[in-house]
Amino acid sequence: DVKVTQSSRYLVKRTGEKVFLECVQDMDHENMFWYRQDPGLGLRLIYFSYDVKMKEKGDIPEGYSVSREKKERFSLILESASTNQTSMYLCASSPPWTGGERVTYEQYFGPGTRLTVT
Amino acid sequence: AQKVTQAQTEISVVEKEDVTLDCVYETRDTTYYLFWYKQPPSGELVFLIRRNSFDEQNEISGRYSWNFQKSTSSFNFTITASQVVDSAVYFCALSEAGNAGNMLTFGGGTRLMVKP
Numbered sequence: 446d447v448k449v450t451q452s453s454r455y456l457v458k459r460t461g462e463k464v465f466l467e468c469v470q471d472m473d474h475e476n477m478f479w480y481r482q483d484p485g486l487g488l489r490l491i492y493f494s495y496d497v498k499m500k501e502k503g504d505i506p507e508g509y510s511v512s513r514e515k516k517e518r519f520s521l522i523l524e525s526a527s528t529n530q531t532s533m534y535l536c537a538s539s540p541p542w543t544g545g546e547r548v549t550y551e552q553y554f555g556p557g558t559r560l561t562v563t
Numbered sequence: 564a565q566k567v568t569q570a571q572t573e574i575s576v577v578e579k580e581d582v583t584l585d586c587v588y589e590t591r592d593t594t595y596y597l598f599w600y601k602q603p604p605s606g607e608l609v610f611l612i613r614r615n616s617f618d619e620q621n622e623i624s625g626r627y628s629w630n631f632q633k634s635t636s637s638f639n640f641t642i643t644a645s646q647v648v649d650s651a652v653y654f655c656a657l658s659e660a661g662n663a664g665n666m667l668t669f670g671g672g673t674r675l676m677v678k679p
Binding site for chain 2: 480533551
């Protein structure tokens with residue numbers, strides 16, 4: 446079974462703090478993703494990475510950065526946390542699209558980190 | 564641009580009732596994939612099904628069934644004889660095949676409450 450773990454289930458931080466959210470997957474997946482989930486808005490993609498040291502912006506990257514130094518680990522960084530970043534953060538991984546066939550594989554999700562910024 | 568709409572934000576049913584969750588999508592691509600995920604109260608999204616745009620056959624898995632209709636750009640999900648354990652938020656998602664990183668676009672989710 447694919448296992449995606451996130452460093453914390455609940456986190457409370459103060460405005461202005463630097464926040465690190467860690468995600469680790471054990472299935473050797475090339476693709477990793479960070480989403481935030483807010484009521485009524487579904488999941489919105491913040492950043493994704495398709496290889497070590499590679500990253501691409503998603504739909505809402507402002508105020509966030511990411512780091513992928515090892516294949517199994519993908520970190521989300523809030524440089525200076527603000528109250529509007531209070532949310533549920535979900536990490537996911539998936540196998541890559543390979544070869545000539547255009548295929549999208551399902552993503553496997555971690556349990557989420559509920560971050561509150563006060 | 565791709566878009567997924569789940570018009571039902573909340574649905575409440577009594578146990579053993581059948582319930583259908585609607586999903587309507589928009590895409591300009593001819594090759595795409597559709598997904599359904601379940602998010603129980605524990606928070607972790609659980610993959611339910613993946614469907615590609617060339618396979619319009621309906622699928623049944625136990626009490627779950629999916630109706631894919633390209634003509635109406637819909638991919639609806641039906642739970643037959645609902646149970647309390649079906650209570651969760653359900654997400655529909657879309658991916659244009661082969662996009663960089665296998666990105667998904669999610670709908671807003673439908674919260675299903677099944678009462679005993």
